[in-house]
Amino acid sequence: MSITILLRALDRAMQERVAEISGQNVYKCMQCGTCSSVCPMSGDMEITPRQAMLLIQHGLVDPVLSSRTPWLCASCHTCQVRCPRGIEVTRVMEALRQIVLRENRDMVNPREIPAESIAEMPQIALVAGFRKLTS
Amino acid sequence: MKISYYPGCTLKTKAKNLEDSALASLAALGIEVEELERWNCCGAVFSLADDDLIHQVAPVRDLIRARDAGADKLVTLCSQCYNVLARANKLMREEEEKRETINLFMDEEVDYHGEVQVVHFLDLLRETIGWDALREQVKVPLEGLKVAPFYGCTLLRPAEVAVGGGDRGAPHVLQDFLSALGATPVRFSAAEECCGAYEVLINPVEGMRRAGSVLAAAGESHADAIVLSCPLCEYNLGRKQGDIRAQVSGIPDIPVFYFTQLLAIALGLDASAGRFELNMASARKLLQDKKFVEAPATQV
Numbered sequence: 001m002s003i004t005i006l007l008r009a010l011d012r013a014m015q016e017r018v019a020e021i022s023g024q025n026v027y028k029c030m031q032c033g034t035c036s037s038v039c040p041m042s043g044d045m046e047i048t049p050r051q052a053m054l055l056i057q058h059g060l061v062d063p064v065l066s067s068r069t070p071w072l073c074a075s076c077h078t079c080q081v082r083c084p085r086g087i088e089v090t091r092v093m094e095a096l097r098q099i100v101l102r103e104n105r106d107m108v109n110p111r112e113i114p115a116e117s118i119a120e121m122p123q124i125a126l127v128a129g130f131r132k133l134t135s
Numbered sequence: 136m137k138i139s140y141y142p143g144c145t146l147k148t149k150a151k152n153l154e155d156s157a158l159a160s161l162a163a164l165g166i167e168v169e170e171l172e173r174w175n176c177c178g179a180v181f182s183l184a185d186d187d188l189i190h191q192v193a194p195v196r197d198l199i200r201a202r203d204a205g206a207d208k209l210v211t212l213c214s215q216c217y218n219v220l221a222r223a224n225k226l227m228r229e230e231e232e233k234r235e236t237i238n239l240f241m242d243e244e245v246d247y248h249g250e251v252q253v254v255h256f257l258d259l260l261r262e263t264i265g266w267d268a269l270r271e272q273v274k275v276p277l278e279g280l281k282v283a284p285f286y287g288c289t290l291l292r293p294a295e296v297a298v299g300g301g302d303r304g305a306p307h308v309l310q311d312f313l314s315a316l317g318a319t320p321v322r323f324s325a326a327e328e329c330c331g332a333y334e335v336l337i338n339p340v341e342g343m344r345r346a347g348s349v350l351a352a353a354g355e356s357h358a359d360a361i362v363l364s365c366p367l368c369e370y371n372l373g374r375k376q377g378d379i380r381a382q383v384s385g386i387p388d389i390p391v392f393y394f395t396q397l398l399a400i401a402l403g404l405d406a407s408a409g410r411f412e413l414n415m416a417s418a419r420k421l422l423q424d425k426k427f428v429e430a431p432a433t434q435v
C-alpha cells in the first residue's frame with residue numbers, strides 16, 4: 001500500500017474525534033502488528049488494523065473511513081485482548097464506524113433485507129447488525 | 136439466595152431449543168430460577184463508544200429489575216446477552232461518573248450500583264453444582280461422542296467478563312462440562328474464534344468465509360458435533376452450514392448443538408425437552424445413531 005502524505009491532509013480534528021469516541025490513545029501503538037495477525041477479518045481488509053492505527057497516528061483518518069475496514073470488523077475483541085500496549089483496538093474501530101453513522105448514513109437498509117432472511121435470522125443478528133451498521 | 140433469569144429476545148422464538156432444554160435441565164437438577172417479570176432487549180451488542188451512555192440504559196434497566204425482584208444473581212444463556220449485561224454491570228460498579236449520569240437519567244428507578252451478579256448458565260452450573268456432582272446426576276453418559284467446544288467471542292472477551300471464573304490460559308469450562316456429561320471434548324483450534332457475527336448483514340461473502348474456516352477446523356478436529364451457547368453462532372455455523380458447503384470446499388457436515396441440549400439428554404430427560412426440530416436435521420440423527428435418544432415414533 002502506498003500513500004502520499006500531504007501536510008494539508010493531516011486532519012487533527014478527525015483524529016481527536018477518534019480519540020474522544022474511542023477513549024483510546026492511538027499514540028501508544030508501537031506497530032507490532034499483533035492485532036492484524038490475530039484479526040479474523042484482516043485477510044479481507046485492504047487496510048489492516050495495524051495500518052489503520054498508523055494512519056490515524058498520522059492524522060490520516062479519511063483513507064481508513066473510506067475503506068471497508070471498519071465494516072469488516074466484526075467486533076470480536078481479539079485484537080484488544082492481545083494488544084501488548086493495552087489499546088482497545090475494537091473501540092477504535094467503533095469510533096470509525098460512529099463517525100460515519102453519526103452523519104446519518106446507514107450501511108444496511110432494513111427494507112432491502114429479504115423476507116426469508118428476516119424469517120430465519122435470530123433476533124440478535126438483526127439487532128446487533130442494526131446497532132452496528134445504522135445511524 | 137434468589138436467582139433471576141433473563142432469557143433475551145431470541146430464546147423466546149428462534150432459540151427455543153436453548154431455553155427449553157436449559158430450563159428443563161435446571162428443574163431436573165433442582166436449581167430454582169425465576170424469570171424476570173418484565174424485561175427488555177439488552178441491545179445485543181455492548182456499546183463501545185465512550186460518549187454513548189444511552190445504550191447502557193436498556194441492560195441497566197434489566198439489572199435493576201433483577202435487584203428489585205430480590206435476586207442476588209441474574210443468569211443468562213445467550214452469550215451476547217451475557218456479554219452485554221455483564222459489561223453494563225461492571226460499568227455500573229466501577230465507572231463512577233457514568234454511573235451517576237445513568238442513575239440521574241433513570242429517575243423513576245432506585246439508583247443502581249451493580250448489586251446483582253451476572254452469571255452465565257455454564258458458570259451457574261460450575262458454581263452451584265460443580266462438575267463432579269453433575270457427573271453423578273448423569274443418567275445417559277454421552278460416551279463416544281466427540282464434541283468441539285465453541286466459545287466464540289462473547290463468552291470470553293473482554294477478559295474481565297470471561298466465563299470460567301478467571302481461568303488462566305486457555306478456557307476450559309465447556310470442556311469440563313462436556314467431560315462431566317461423559318462426552319469427549321476434542322482439541323479444536325477455532326474454539327475461541329469469531330463465527331462472523333453480524334457480518335452476514337453487510338459482508339455475507341466474507342462472513343461466510345469466516346464461518347467456513349471455523350467449520351473446517353471442526354472437521355480437522357474429527358469431532359462428531361459442535362456445541363455452543365450463542366444463537367448468532369448457531370445461525371452462522373448451523374443453519375447456514377448448507378449454504379457455506381455449497382460455496383466453500385472442505386466444509387464438513389457437522390451438527391451444531393446448544394450445550395444445554397446435550398445436558399438435557401445426558402440427564403435422561405425426554406428428547407422433546409431438547410426441541411431438536413429447531414436444529415439442523417443431522418443433529419437429532421446423530422443422537423439417535425449414538426443411541427442417546429430414540430427415533431421419534433413418526434419419522435418426519
Ligand code: SF4
Nearest residue numbers: 029030032033035083
Ligand atoms: S497490537 Fe496494539 S501495539 Fe501492536 S500494532 Fe496493534 S494496536 Fe499497535
Ligand code: SF4
Nearest residue numbers: 039073074076077079
Ligand atoms: S475486533 Fe475487529 S479489528 Fe479487532 S480482531 Fe476483531 S474483527 Fe479484527
